Amino acid sequence: MEALPEFALARPRTIAELAAARAAHPDAGLLGGGTDLMVNIRRGIVAPKVLIETKGVAALRTIAAAESGFEIGASATLVEIAEHAELRRHFPGVAEAAQSIAGPTQRIMGTLGGNLCLDTRCIYYNQSQWWRAANDHCLKTTGTMCHVAPKSRGVCFATYSGDLAPALMALGAKVELLGPAGQRRLDLAALYIGESRHDGKGKGDGKNFLGLLPGEIVLRVRVEDRGGWRSGYDKMRIRRSIEYPVAGVAVALKREGDALAGLGIAVTGTNPRPVLLEGTEALLGRAPDAAGFAKLDDLVRDQIMAMKTTFTQGFYRRRVAGVLARRLVERLWNI
């Protein structure tokens, strides 16, 4: 038996108990399904002294129609999101993204909150203790140098690979947070600050990629049904289950007659944050034609930053992201 490091487990049942536990232990690990956090604890990558289990908070397990959309609690499981018939009817992209995560057993365990806050990944980080020690620890753990970009001057490039964030961001979802200073709501895209600018002047990076304030927790996500929008999610993996993406793309679009009237695209698996593409309005007002797709490919290639954080080469991930985006726009346009 390989013992885990010592930690205390808190099992709150209500949002108030959860918030109190979090406020008392701002450095605690938030434990959803454990499919990400427990792996990292077992590998000696992180060693929180306190774990706060979120699944016991019944009020956060609901998926409910609210106003003109849906509210999904942070402790709703991935299988519940994937199999929720009403949610799938309104927002197929969200259900497709949930269905694409890991394998069926991981989806029974994993939660929305865990997937949104999924730790960033890198081939120099997601390794055993002895592997990392032999290679000199990277700066996302205890080291001083990024092995992916040795000249990065303290900037980490570990890759964000959650699937629900891009699917929800493309639809303009908001996230509700609770912290010691109270509740606040922001665009889900604004939760992700991992800009990782090479000059070190970005807001965050692969190590500091979530815009949560100390003691803050994700309560739920709200996605509005804006009427007439179609959505989808697609990703490429080397293996079709229990595998992280080469690249994942979420598209939400609105078609009016023969013209694109709205387009949101978000990409995962390439940057230290899910990237909500800027400049997609350049494709609006006409049907997506060859020129439009060329423009789309430019947007993808310009804004994503596939570094050597996975076993798949960066240039290939960039190409795959562009192809997935084009295919998905074509599929949704022709529904």
Add this chain to the structure above:
Amino acid sequence: MPRLLTLTLNGRARSDAVADNLLLLDYLREKLGLTGTKTGCDGGECGACTVLIDDRPVLSCLTLAASCEGRRIDTVEALSADGKLNAVQRGFHEKLGAQCGYCTPGLVMASEGLLRRDPDPDEAAIREALASNICRCTGYVKIIEAVRHAARLRAEAAAP
């Protein structure tokens, strides 16, 4: 710090003192001697440690024992009764769904979870339900035949 854990394991209620950092896998294997559940990758990638919690497959190598308070847990030891294999075990045995056997308890439990939820799955549903379990021997074809066979055996046993 130890806490008292009360749960239903393989149909029987029991209570044990467990530490907060004890994994369900280690609770089953090391504390209770139920070694049918296998330690594989230790990282949630292989499915050898799959058990059922409230009839749904879960990876016991990533689940804390203390999180299972009040839950109903079934391991591979629960399946046979009176010396007889259950339908899934017979399916794997009769259709040669096991070779080296190391992944088998996990695959059996994932299949058992599938059949409790969907008694008559088609091949696509079987492939989908077993996608969290890795087998390096069989190539999966015999495993899929085994689950289909198990579904028939269950249906026969349930028929009047």
